Amino acid sequence: MAGYKEIKGFQVQTRTEDPSEGIAGDFYYNSTTGQFKTINDGGAPIGTWASGANLNQGRYAPGGAGASNTSALIFGGFPNGPGAQTEFYNGSSWTEVNDLNHGRGYIGAAGTAYTAALAFGGNSATAATDTRTESYNGSNWTEVSELNTGRYNLAGTGTNTSALAIGGGTPGAFLAINESWNGSSWTELGDLNTGRQGLGAAGITNTSAVAFGGGTPSNTGATELWDGSSWTEVSDLNSARRNIGSTGISSTAALAFAGNPSPTAVSVLTEAWDGSSWTEVSDMTTGRGNLGSAGPSTAAITAGGYDLQPAPFNNETEVFVAADFQIKSVTTS
Numbered sequence: 001m002a003g004y005k006e007i008k009g010f011q012v013q014t015r016t017e018d019p020s021e022g023i024a025g026d027f028y029y030n031s032t033t034g035q036f037k038t039i040n041d042g043g044a045p046i047g048t049w050a051s052g053a054n055l056n057q058g059r060y061a062p063g064g065a066g067a068s069n070t071s072a073l074i075f076g077g078f079p080n081g082p083g084a085q086t087e088f089y090n091g092s093s094w095t096e097v098n099d100l101n102h103g104r105g106y107i108g109a110a111g112t113a114y115t116a117a118l119a120f121g122g123n124s125a126t127a128a129t130d131t132r133t134e135s136y137n138g139s140n141w142t143e144v145s146e147l148n149t150g151r152y153n154l155a156g157t158g159t160n161t162s163a164l165a166i167g168g169g170t171p172g173a174f175l176a177i178n179e180s181w182n183g184s185s186w187t188e189l190g191d192l193n194t195g196r197q198g199l200g201a202a203g204i205t206n207t208s209a210v211a212f213g214g215g216t217p218s219n220t221g222a223t224e225l226w227d228g229s230s231w232t233e234v235s236d237l238n239s240a241r242r243n244i245g246s247t248g249i250s251s252t253a254a255l256a257f258a259g260n261p262s263p264t265a266v267s268v269l270t271e272a273w274d275g276s277s278w279t280e281v282s283d284m285t286t287g288r289g290n291l292g293s294a295g296p297s298t299a300a301i302t303a304g305g306y307d308l309q310p311a312p313f314n315n316e317t318e319v320f321v322a323a324d325f326q327i328k329s330v331t332t333s
Helices: 004-008
Strands: 013-015 027-030 035-041 047-052 063-068 071-075 086-089 094-097 108-113 116-120 133-136 141-144 155-158 163-166 178-181 186-188 200-205 208-212 223-226 231-234 245-250 253-257 270-273 278-281 292-294 301-303 317-322 325-329
Touching (some): 063 301, 071 116, 163 200, 163 208, 200 253, 208 245, 208 253
Parallel strands (some): 013 027, 063 292
Antiparallel strands (some): 027 035, 063 071, 071 086, 086 094, 108 116, 163 178, 178 186, 200 208, 223 231, 253 270, 270 278
16 A cells, blocks of 8 residues: 555655645644644734724724725714724724715725725604715715615625625614615615624625624624525524624624623624634724724724723724634544
């Protein structure tokens, strides 16, 4: 029978300790632990949060969009009243760019590029449940078709040509409404199984998404998958929260972080979704609710939010950085 060297062209390496650097796909024997090990891709849920540059304007309940933790937008929110300010992050600092046409907080957002974002719904100075939608092209916001149902504290996911507006609320109501954006108009489709506001979501199109957490009005960890026509309940979050932060450009790879586990508490917990279950991973530095967030689960960014102490309008930025690789022991069971 052929040996490993004859099949692979090289012998299995023997090491006395695990490496600090490696190449995904490597296979070796650790003589200290007596285990065979592999080096796999890092990615979520393996990663940590690190501090980024502060926003110019502290705020809570803004929207967020962007490709990564080095290219993102934060817009709207409540610095005092509903704000219109938009800021761009380049990986080292925030720069003020052109404002929204209509200041809003608790705003829905979508967009996987800072040059192509979507802002919709929310709470404005003129409407408790705003229906207006604006599209960003990298320099200016333009009003486009309105939502069918005005609401605030809703979740958004997708791109500025293929998005979902999920759940949210009106005064005294927790909505299950789901609307799909095709680049020019909104269409109401299948409702969530559990109506809620302050929920998180992830996905890259209006046909595939995951929604999780929120208030019903009690906190929920309920997670639902969208297949383009209906929602299916799947595994709950480990920690039920509302006003939760969320990122992810796939319904099988998302992060859920921070939020309010109760009206008088904020969370630092982060959970990673792999398409079937949630796993607790590295905590954030600062607990807060109603954050603005963007990016994939492997390179996420979040900024702003509402602190209980010491100040209500947070301007802190944190970035989630996935590990380059992870080491796994090889088992036979």
